Amino acid sequence: MIILKRFLIGLLVASVTCFATCxxxxxxxxxxxxxxxxxRVNYLENKAQYVNTxxxxxxxxxxxxxxxxxxxxxxxxxxxxxxxxxxxxxYYTSTVGISGNNASGNRLTVGxxxxxxxTQNEKKNFEADISRTxxxxxxxxxxxxESSLNSDIxxxxxxxxxxxxxxxx
Numbered sequence: 001m002i003i004l005k006r007f008l009i010g011l012l013v014a015s016v017t018c019f020a021t022c023x024x025x026x027x028x029x030x031x032x033x034x035x036x037x038x039x040r041v042n043y044l045e046n047k048a049q050y051v052n053t054x055x056x057x058x059x060x061x062x063x064x065x066x067x068x069x070x071x072x073x074x075x076x077x078x079x080x081x082x083x084x085x086x087x088x089x090x091y092y093t094s095t096v097g098i099s100g101n102n103a104s105g106n107r108l109t110v111g112x113x114x115x116x117x118x119t120q121n122e123k124k125n126f127e128a129d130i131s132r133t134x135x136x137x138x139x140x141x142x143x144x145x146e147s148s149l150n151s152d153i154x155x156x157x158x159x160x161x162x163x164x165x166x167x168x169x
Contacts, residue, residue, distance in 0.1 A: 032071060032166070035120055039073045040080035048091035048111070052146060055088055055110075055153070062158045071166065083117040084165065089129070093142060096135060108134045108145060112157055116165055130160045 041064045046056040063084070068075060073082065090111030097105030111131040118124035134153060136145035 032073065033120070036081040036118075037074060038076040038080040039067055039071075039082040039084065040076055040078075041067070042083070042085040044086055044088070044112075046088040046091070048088045050091045052088075052091060054146075054150060055091070058150075058154050059088070059112075059157060062154050063161055066158050066162050070162070079119065081118065081120050082165070083119060084115070084161075085117075086112055086114040086161070089113045090131065093145075095138070097138070102138070104138050106136055106138050106140075106145070108136065108142070108149065108153075110134070110153055110157065112161065114161055114164055126164075128164050130157065130164065132156050132160065 041060060044056055044060045044063070046052065064075060067073060088110065090109055093106050093108050095105070096107045109131060110133075111129060114126075114128045114130060116124075116126050116128075132153070134145075134149045134156075136149060140148075
């Protein structure tokens with residue numbers, strides 16, 4: 001009887017192992033339709049209450065470079081198949097940590113409003129709001145924090161904008 005139970009358990013384990021499949025995948029980048037050939041990134045303005053003068057030009061240029069380097073699309077300044085615009089909508093700090101009666105940590109919040117137009121298929125047009133936060137010590141001034149966080153801010157926002165346009169997430 002014990003041998004029969006072990007045989008049946010072994011058979012069950014073997015059949016589950018042989019026939020069970022687990023499939024998962026990430027659909028990272030949507031295939032860009034063949035008819036889409038060009039893109040235009042308009043100047044990404046800064047309309048936040050506080051204006052970081054470095055942010056808009058760097059954000060615009062880094063987004064252009066990411067699209068050029070990671071897609072087959074050509075940049076144009078004329079009518080484009082993908083027309084990308086938007087603006088920095090938020091740029092503010094808040095306190096995130098308090099030690100005693102003093103702030104121990106601050107958070108910089110940067111928000112962006114993306115406007116995407118697909119001139120080949122208007123059903124693909126969309127607008128989206130993106131927001132990212134960046135923590136820094138309360139001992140730093142905002143200008144000191146901007147100096148140290150600027151590359152992270154640009155990289156994170158560019159990646160988020162790119163993913164909204166070119167990925168199915």
